[in-house]
Amino acid sequence: MNSHVERLPIDSRPQIPEREPIRPKSSLQHGSRVQDSTFWRLFKRLSGKVALYVTVLVICLYSFFPIYWMIISSLRPSERLFLDTSLVFWPPDLTSYISLFRQTNYVVNFLNSALMAVATITVSLMLSAFVAYGATRLRFRGKTMLVASMLFAYMFPPLMLAIPMAATFRTIGLTDTLWGLLIAHLAISLPLAVWLLWGFFKSMPFDLEEAAMVDGCSQFEAFIKVVLPLSAPGLITVAIFSFLLSWADYVFALILIMSDQRKTLPVALESLLGAHDLRWGEVLAGASLIALPLFLIFIFCYRYFVAGLSAGAVKG
The missing domain is CATH 1.20.5 (Single alpha-helices involved in coiled-coils or other helix-helix interfaces)
Incomplete structure (x- = not known):
């Protein structure tokens, strides 16, 4: 039996609708969005x-x-000080500096300020290092409160501290002496120095000192040979702070020092501003020389200053 397959004409076959091709988004539009x-x-x-x-x-x-x-x-002549307002002056005139050194005791006052600054730095470093190390390594009650209480002096303005200090020094005979001024500077610089070094020593592991003591060092030798070299940024920070507090001090030096031969630079500079004679040229020259050591210190030691300040405050 033959099978017969009926073939439909081509036109009558079902047509499959063609799908429109998916067109990609315009590359120009996409690129503009990107x-x-x-x-x-x-x-x-x-x-x-x-x-x-x-x-x-x-x-x-x-x-x-x-x-x-x-x-x-x-660097301008005194007669042109208020007439010339240009930002650049050339050639410079050193008349104000020459007059400052010839007509005032600026050299003596500079030596007094330098002596006070060096003494304040030395004593602050020595005492604060031992006090902070003892507060860190020794165990006794209330040592944290003791270290924190050292900053209470900064709650009061310097004038409030200088007046009773002057009355006390007058009783014991330290008024108008550089020794009394040194004690006043230490009363301000020493608490901050102890607090900064306490943060350094507290973050330092005791294993380093134990290793040094195993090698034959005493605890004092371990402190000198191990702890202090590792605390160099903190010591430099303490030295900078002590120098700033002593070098730029005005209140304590004004109240405690009366004689011209013992005055420091800020007080001696203020004496140039008389009631009738305002020697602005010498005042500006003296102020520039006072600011010069501060610039040099921050230029050469600012890295240690920032590192010591952040480590002493955060780690502690």
């Missing part, structure tokens, strides 16, 4: 950096412009 997002991302990043740099620049100008103006004004 470029826009990248542009905005880059714009936000750059705008944040520009805003940060502009803010830092404004703060630096606000901080350093008075110092710059003081220096260039000290």
